[in-house]
Each structure stands twice: as structure tokens, then as C-alpha cells.
Amino acid sequence: MANSAWSDKILQLLHRMNNFYLPGSCRANCLRFEVNGSKVGWILPHVASLLTRYGDVFKPTQGGAVSLCDSLDSYAKRSEAVDDVLSMLRQDRSLHCLKGWRDERFSVMDKFSDSPVMWMERAATSLFGVKRYGVHVNGYTVNESGEVSMWLARRSPTKQTYPGLLDNLAAGGLAAGMSIKHTLVKECQEEACIPQALAEKARPVSTVSYTYEDGEGVFAESQFVFDLELPPSFNPRAGDGEVQDFYLLPIDEVKERVATEDFKPNSALVVLDFLVRHSFIEPDREPFYQEFVSGLHQAL
Incomplete structure (x- = not known):
């Protein structure tokens, strides 16, 4: 044996x-991160409260989700708008992961076989729970x-x-x-x-x-x-x-x-x-x- x-x-x-x-994880409290109507990640409540301050980029939706505003209707628009917000949030000392900013772009999609809906700075991906x-x-x-x-x-x-x-x-x-x-x-x-x-x-x-x-x-x-x-x-x-x-x-x-x-x-x-x-x-x-x-x- x-x-x-x-x-x-x-x-x-x-x-x-x-x-x-596992039981007791943050999953029950997380908000879905949605892009173009599809869930692509999970966001902790305290992160969601920071993001939704930028109302021209992020908006809370019914059913416990945070989505991108409808005006961000292309890969480039979404990527650039989110990156601008993240660049500002780098000044927030509570977001330790952004101290490790790498200038590396990761694709964001629900499944690997899907077309990416945007790109995101690698260091920020855990804030959004994207794959x-x-x-x-x-x-x-x-x-x-x-x-x-x-x-x-x-x-x-x-x-x-x-x-x-x-x-x-x-x-x-x-x-x-x-x-x-x-x-x-x-x-x-x-x-x-x-x-x-x-x-x-x-x-x-x-x-x-x-x-x-x-x-x-x-x-x-x-x-x-x-x-x-x-x-x-x-x-x-x-x-x-x-x-x-x-x-x-x-x-x-x-x-x-x-x-x-x-x-x-x-x-x-x-x-x-x-x-x-x-x-x-x-x-x-x-x-x-x-x-x-x-x-x-x-x-x-």
C-alpha cells in the first residue's frame, strides 16, 4: 500500500x-463577472465595490453580477477601458496583486474554445476570477x-x-x-x-x-x-x-x-x-x- x-x-x-x-469558501459571496451576457469570472464583494465606482465601465446587474457597460461593445473597447481602471487601481494599496504588474496580456473568455472577449493584465486576473x-x-x-x-x-x-x-x-x-x-x-x-x-x-x-x-x-x-x-x-x-x-x-x-x-x-x-x-x-x-x-x- x-x-x-x-x-x-x-x-x-x-x-x-x-x-x-470547499464548504465555507468565498464562492457563495462572489459576484459573477459577465461580459456580453456570459459569465467569465468571479469577483469578491470588496473588489466589486471598488470596480463599480467606475460607472462608465462597470455596472452591477440583477442576480448578483458585475458586467461591463453596454457601450463597451468590442474587444478593443473593453480591453482598453478595463486597463485604464486597473491602472488607476494600482494606486490602491489594498490590492496587493497589482503590485506585481507584469505588462502581460491574458485573454478573457468563458471556455478556451471561445473567442476572447477582451484582454486583461495578468496581475489583475485574480481580481476578476477569470480563467x-x-x-x-x-x-x-x-x-x-x-x-x-x-x-x-x-x-x-x-x-x-x-x-x-x-x-x-x-x-x-x-x-x-x-x-x-x-x-x-x-x-x-x-x-x-x-x-x-x-x-x-x-x-x-x-x-x-x-x-x-x-x-x-x-x-x-x-x-x-x-x-x-x-x-x-x-x-x-x-x-x-x-x-x-x-x-x-x-x-x-x-x-x-x-x-x-x-x-x-x-x-x-x-x-x-x-x-x-x-x-x-x-x-x-x-x-x-x-x-x-x-x-x-x-x-x-
């Missing part, structure tokens, strides 16, 4: 990353005996979020207008110095989705997951300063690490998904197997 202490820690991680769905998408790459090797090892990155101590924690080989947010494949190759090249020809061998294998809340907003995220088998002779190198080092670890050690506070939480879920898909976690040996699988695929 599985190590019960390890299993309990993984369950705690999954609950933490999906706490928006954020990213790309994560599991880099691994297989030796002559068939033993699997995985490359892990150690994030730079100067990273804005989760400094110094273990991470996937490469990962990045999906910026507005950028394809998944382009983002994959870009992040592999920039973060791990993986040549384009090798990065393009990565296989799309899964998505990992979760939603969590903190005191300021709702983080609804979905990661497109790729597996990249690397030649044993290849060593990734830190490229753009976001990573301080890389480690090639046996899969059993990787499994132990994902249950520790030393791992970036959402990246730990991506590794957990790898462990399930490659049968390093089996239903006959792991009593919480179903909970693990369902916790990795929570679609809002």
Missing part, C-alpha cells in the same frame, strides 16, 4: 489548490534499464512568485494571441536552453485544472501539460534568469518532493498528473487514487 503520510499530504495539496469548491491558461513541460529521461528520472528546475530567489521553489522543467503563462505550441517552444528555449527542434518533440498529454481563493481574489487556472523525453546526454541550462539550477532526480525522489513545501504548488500537481499517467501511482496501491485524479481536473 501507499505511504499514508505521503497520501495525506497530497490530499491536502489538492484541497488547498481547489479550496474554492488563466499556461503551458507546463515535464522533462524526463529513461536509462537503458528503463528507469525514469525527471528534470526539475529550482526557481530563482528573485522570482516575483514562489521564489526558490522546485518547478517543472519549463512553464509559462499563455499570453493573449499566442499559441500553445509557440509558448511551449519559447519557454523551453528561454528557461532551459532547449533547442527548438528538441522542444517540438514534446507531446501534449493532459490538462491540469484547479481553482483556489485567497483573501484578494479567485485563481481559476488550467495548464496544458506536455511530456518531453530528453536524451540522457542533454543537460538543460538556465537561460533567462528565472531558474537558478536544474536537477535530474530518480522518479521515486521526485514523488517524495511533490509532497513537500519545497515545491511550487501548481507545478506539483503537474508532476502528480505525470505520476498517475505513467503508472507510478496505481489504483490498487493508492486508496485515494480517484481523489487524486478528480482533484487534478476541476473545471470551473
Whole structure:
């Protein structure tokens, strides 16, 4: 049977990353964020009260929602009007997330298959609870005996979020207008110095989705997951300063690490998904197997 202490820690991680769905979360008090009649996010009440001060952009609607004004009837108008408000709200010290302004545009839509209704500054997305998408790459090797090892990155101590924690080989947010494949190759090249020809061998294998809340907003995220088998002779190198080092670890050690506070939480879920898909976690040996699988695929 599985190590019960390890299993309990993984369950705690999954609950933490999906706490928006748990009893007592802020979900019951959130207002829907609607654009053009469709819900695209969730807004906490104190954030809604700030937004609706800008009556030429945001308006409260019946049934517990905040929507954009009817005059904002195009992608460009919505994006620019909301960005102007957010630029002013950056001066509000209570909105800590806006201190991390990145000048990165994320697309806003109800489903990934929908056309975006606007773009939004990445740092502000949690204020609106809009779905954020990213790309994560599991880099691994297989030796002559068939033993699997995985490359892990150690994030730079100067990273804005989760400094110094273990991470996937490469990962990045999906910026507005950028394809998944382009983002994959870009992040592999920039973060791990993986040549384009090798990065393009990565296989799309899964998505990992979760939603969590903190005191300021709702983080609804979905990661497109790729597996990249690397030649044993290849060593990734830190490229753009976001990573301080890389480690090639046996899969059993990787499994132990994902249950520790030393791992970036959402990246730990991506590794957990790898462990399930490659049968390093089996239903006959792991009593919480179903909970693990369902916790990795929570679609809002």
C-alpha cells in the first residue's frame, strides 16, 4: 500500500489548490463577472465595490453580477477601458496583486474554445476570477534499464512568485494571441536552453485544472501539460534568469518532493498528473487514487 503520510499530504495539496469548491469558501459571496451576457469570472464583494465606482465601465446587474457597460461593445473597447481602471487601481494599496504588474496580456473568455472577449493584465486576473491558461513541460529521461528520472528546475530567489521553489522543467503563462505550441517552444528555449527542434518533440498529454481563493481574489487556472523525453546526454541550462539550477532526480525522489513545501504548488500537481499517467501511482496501491485524479481536473 501507499505511504499514508505521503497520501495525506497530497490530499491536502489538492484541497488547498481547489479550496474554492470547499464548504465555507468565498464562492457563495462572489459576484459573477459577465461580459456580453456570459459569465467569465468571479469577483469578491470588496473588489466589486471598488470596480463599480467606475460607472462608465462597470455596472452591477440583477442576480448578483458585475458586467461591463453596454457601450463597451468590442474587444478593443473593453480591453482598453478595463486597463485604464486597473491602472488607476494600482494606486490602491489594498490590492496587493497589482503590485506585481507584469505588462502581460491574458485573454478573457468563458471556455478556451471561445473567442476572447477582451484582454486583461495578468496581475489583475485574480481580481476578476477569470480563467488563466499556461503551458507546463515535464522533462524526463529513461536509462537503458528503463528507469525514469525527471528534470526539475529550482526557481530563482528573485522570482516575483514562489521564489526558490522546485518547478517543472519549463512553464509559462499563455499570453493573449499566442499559441500553445509557440509558448511551449519559447519557454523551453528561454528557461532551459532547449533547442527548438528538441522542444517540438514534446507531446501534449493532459490538462491540469484547479481553482483556489485567497483573501484578494479567485485563481481559476488550467495548464496544458506536455511530456518531453530528453536524451540522457542533454543537460538543460538556465537561460533567462528565472531558474537558478536544474536537477535530474530518480522518479521515486521526485514523488517524495511533490509532497513537500519545497515545491511550487501548481507545478506539483503537474508532476502528480505525470505520476498517475505513467503508472507510478496505481489504483490498487493508492486508496485515494480517484481523489487524486478528480482533484487534478476541476473545471470551473
